[in-house]
Amino acid sequence: MVLCLMLEALAPVYMYSNLHRNQKSTEGINELLAVAKEAVPMHLWKSTPLVLKATAGLRLLPGEKAQKLLDKVKDIFQESPFFIGNDCVSIMDGSDEGISAWITVNFLTESLNNPTKKCVGMLDLGGGSTQITFRPSTETSVENTTAEHIISFNLFNTTYKLNSHSYLGFGLMSARLAILGGVEGQALKEGEELISPCLPLNYQGEWEHAKILYKIKGQKPGRALFESCHNEISKVLNKNIHETARIKDLDFYAFSYYYELAVDAGLIDKKKGGILPVRKFESAAKKVCKTMEIQQGKHPFLCMDLTYISLLLKELGFPKNHILKLAQKINNIETSWALGAILHYMDSLHML
Numbered sequence: 001m002v003l004c005l006m007l008e009a010l011a012p013v014y015m016y017s018n019l020h021r022n023q024k025s026t027e028g029i030n031e032l033l034a035v036a037k038e039a040v041p042m043h044l045w046k047s048t049p050l051v052l053k054a055t056a057g058l059r060l061l062p063g064e065k066a067q068k069l070l071d072k073v074k075d076i077f078q079e080s081p082f083f084i085g086n087d088c089v090s091i092m093d094g095s096d097e098g099i100s101a102w103i104t105v106n107f108l109t110e111s112l113n114n115p116t117k118k119c120v121g122m123l124d125l126g127g128g129s130t131q132i133t134f135r136p137s138t139e140t141s142v143e144n145t146t147a148e149h150i151i152s153f154n155l156f157n158t159t160y161k162l163n164s165h166s167y168l169g170f171g172l173m174s175a176r177l178a179i180l181g182g183v184e185g186q187a188l189k190e191g192e193e194l195i196s197p198c199l200p201l202n203y204q205g206e207w208e209h210a211k212i213l214y215k216i217k218g219q220k221p222g223r224a225l226f227e228s229c230h231n232e233i234s235k236v237l238n239k240n241i242h243e244t245a246r247i248k249d250l251d252f253y254a255f256s257y258y259y260e261l262a263v264d265a266g267l268i269d270k271k272k273g274g275i276l277p278v279r280k281f282e283s284a285a286k287k288v289c290k291t292m293e294i295q296q297g298k299h300p301f302l303c304m305d306l307t308y309i310s311l312l313l314k315e316l317g318f319p320k321n322h323i324l325k326l327a328q329k330i331n332n333i334e335t336s337w338a339l340g341a342i343l344h345y346m347d348s349l350h351m352l
Contacts, residue, residue: 151164175236237311
């Protein structure tokens with residue numbers, strides 16, 4: 001209870017969204033500021049740091065466009081009654097996103113600074129990027145890992161060394177576009193459409209990604225739908241995702257699109273989450289793809305998405321029998337990077 005009151009009264013207010021247009025971002029930020037004013041007592045506004053961390057949606061934009069959006073947000077912040085620091089608005093590095101999510105899940109599972117519990121690993125599949133972050137089980141594991149993937153930071157008077165990889169452009173939505181043959185940020189010419197063997201044969205429709213509307217169409221596969229889609233996705237993933245050693249003896253939580261796709265495939269309960277061996281994603285993909293050969297169903301991307309997840313996990317080095325814990329919430333708190341970012345930021349200000 002004390003911690004919850006501290007977060008409400010003293011914590012920086014974290015607000016995040018994929019900002020693509022000035023008008024939309026202005027409306028969204030003002031709505032969030034209104035929520036913040038209600039959550040934080042008025043007499044604490046001036047001492048409450050206000051921070052925005054943008055994620056992969058902005059990392060995928062050209063630098064000039066992204067900076068204009070960030071400058072617009074900072075202008076709005078300057079007019080707010082909260083404390084505004086020099087670094088109040090920024091784009092999160094992919095590894096920072098992964099580390100913040102790792103802090104969240106280990107804080108909620110009470111694994112931080114707990115000698116009786118081993119820290120758990122974290123898998124996050126967003127729209128624009130995907131992350132894997134874990135604490136190597138031994139110092140030898142750290143020494144044998146490429147230096148660029150080991151990140152050291154202090155939290156709660158403890159130094160943590162984590163193995164963290166972030167793959168920009170391999171979040172589910174960006175991966176869909178790549179599998180369909182599109183290019184990030186590039187609209188189709190008039191009359192053009194994206195054709196893919198990962199879609200049902202007779203499917204024809206439209207799909208919006210990053211404010212661009214694409215016409216998409218199914219293609220007659222040369223073999224079974226799962227096999228054809230598997231081959232297309234393998235080309236996209238080929239040598240772009242690196243197998244991570246020494247994860248076989250660690251527990252991993254998976255969330256975001258891992259969770260949502262498991263729900264869509266009927267693998268876990270929407271409210272409770274669940275525990276799954278990695279192979280379940282592949283078996284679900286085969287089943288869905290087989291069904292789509294006969295009828296389209298309500299989710300035209302489900303065959304593609306499940307096949308992508310099964311291959312992504314394989315490329316990351318997870319054996320088929322590895323058990324994943326899928327959770328949208330732990331102890332009734334969302335398993336996103338936001339809580340971890342708040343805790344890390346507060347700790348750096350010596351507010352905890």
